[in-house]
Amino acid sequence: MPPPEREKITSVSLKALKEKGQKITAITAYDFPTARLASLAGIDVILVGDSLGMVLQGHAHTLKVTIDDIIYHTRHVERAEPHSLIVSDMPFRSFHVSVEKAVENACRCVQEGGAATVKLEGGRKRFKVIEAILNAEIPVMAHLGLTPQSIHQLGGFKVQGNLRDQAREIYEDALALEQIGVCAIVLESIPLELSQRITDSLKVPTIGIGAGKFCDGQILVFQDLVGLTELYLPKFVRRYADTHALWLEALQKYIDDIRHGRFPDDSESYHLKGDIADFLP
Ligand code: KIV
Secondary structure (H helix, E strand, O other): OOOOOOOOOOHHHHHHHHHHOOOEEEEEOOOHHHHHHHHHHOOOEEEEOOOHHHHOOOOOOOOOOOHHHHHHHHHHHHHOOOOOEEEEEOOOOOOOOOHHHHHHHHHHHHHHHOOOEEEEEEOHHHHHHHHHHHHOOOOEEEEEEOOHHHHHHHOOOOOOOOOHHHHHHHHHHHHHHHHHOOOEEEEEOOOHHHHHHHHHHOOOOEEEEOOOOOOOEEEEOHHHHOOOOOOOOOOOOOOOOOHHHHHHHHHHHHHHHHHOOOOOOHHHOOOOOOOHHHOOO
């Protein structure tokens, strides 16, 4: 069955979804088949997240992901031609060194990867960079709260905004980010009372992960959602399937069938039209 015709989601349509009161659906994808599935399912936003450093590359954090990794994976997502908005996540070092380098890297995500928006972590501290990327005509999605690229400064993957100073900083960052023109703000691992206040105060949509039900949208890592990750999962992840068990069982059956001569069978093999003796001496 061909995928249903859908209107392409753009950075501009995100705000319209908030105005309509329609929740925004977002998911990470790093490859062609996942992006096809996400688009077929009707997901609004596909994030080529630097979470791929943990989920695909097996690191304990996201800090080793490079801009080339992100571009490589964005290219595969673009090839799926999803109706969803494609967002490239700018990894550590891609926007921390200089404004010029940040703009160059954001342009690469669009030109070489095919992204229509870039996401980057941080609030007012990153304003110069965000403004310069916006001036290069590239929409920016911001990311506040637990920003995994700052784990060394934060002391680990910890809930943010549960102290008064932190809550104020996140809130004020969100207001200021709207003023400079970001198209959406990801809120990660903050209390739901704080994300509710931020969401109610903004015209641009908030997309939550571990930030409770009041955000304008939600995002999860695909592999977490389908139960492909067997490692520790934060409490905000809801597993909608247990595909880890499914894949493991399939692999074990495959091994068993090979060892017992059950795979491949005749129907899975090619046959000569004639006797082997007609072909070989
Ligand atoms: O890298 C990522 O997947 C993210 C989401 C968790 C928001 O930044």
